[in-house]
Ligand code: SF4
């Protein structure tokens with residue numbers, strides 16, 4: 482599976498050589514007829530589950546367009562998650578970390594069963610949440626406190642706080658969102674959870690200015706987070722989605738000094754369940770849940786195929802932008 486010619490059929494080759502094709506339209510070839518770069522699954526150490534796209538809020542620039550109305554990806558069930566955990570074992574994937582993302586994961590009615598099933602199998606678990614009302618319901622906080630006592634070193638909760646300034650955060654997430662997220666963060670910190678913050682670098686700030694700003698906020702609320710540790714305060718640069726981006730060819734790796742092994746889809750996959758579907762499917766990554774071309778199959782076995790970088794996000798976020806984790810939260 483490491484020879485590119487195995488993925489390139491003659492039929493495709495003729496099309497690309499004879500006709501000028503638009504950018505990001507042919508799986509194997511770029512617009513100028515070069516061979517499109519691809520990423521093999523080299524070491525699947527992380528499996529993400531999208532728990533459903535519904536969210537309690539509607540943020541500006543939510544890359545997955547979550548909202549109280551977007552149910553394009555429906556709630557995954559605990560049984561469906563357990564089925565994939567079984568497949569990890571049977572396929573012998575070297576998975577260390579399971580990630581849960583949404584929408585807002587704590588809206589899923591089976592979220593606590595999902596969390597317990599993952600922790601019981603001794604995986605590290607990262608949950609991306611806005612830490613607002615869905616997480617702070619008593620039925621959830623009481624069970625979360627229990628799992629924290631039982632599996633405390635396994636769970637990390639990453640809370641989205643777009644900006645350290647209340648008005649700026651609320652500009653993105655709606656009035657009152659900042660205070661609710663802070664209440665959630667304080668509860669998590671007081672209950673001993675490993676926590677991280679995911680922020681965005683808006684308004685022309687550089688990374689140090691952002692970290693300094695968050696450092697003051699973290700100190701003010703006594704949160705157990707190191708703002709200068711990039712794993713504890715993850716900062717996502719703002720991306721201009723209207724910008725023209727180049728396609729990535731197999732020659733680009735050498736030119737850019739990058740390796741397929743550095744790209745997220747060489748080490749992870751995401752399980753989603755589409756509205757109306759009777760079973761979940763596996764997609765290449767957290768960034769492209771809706772793109773049909775990036776749906777790899779119903780099982781982890783089927784999802785072991787390589788991914789051709791035929792989307793502008795591949796270029797913009799991953800190869801040129803260096804994304805290595807989920808920006809949704
Ligand atoms: S960014 Fe996160 S909190 Fe905001 S709408 Fe999207 S999923 Fe919901």
Ligand code: SF4
Nearest residue numbers: 745746765766795799
């Ligand atoms: S967006 Fe990134 S992780 Fe997803 S398929 Fe493209 S290169 Fe891979």
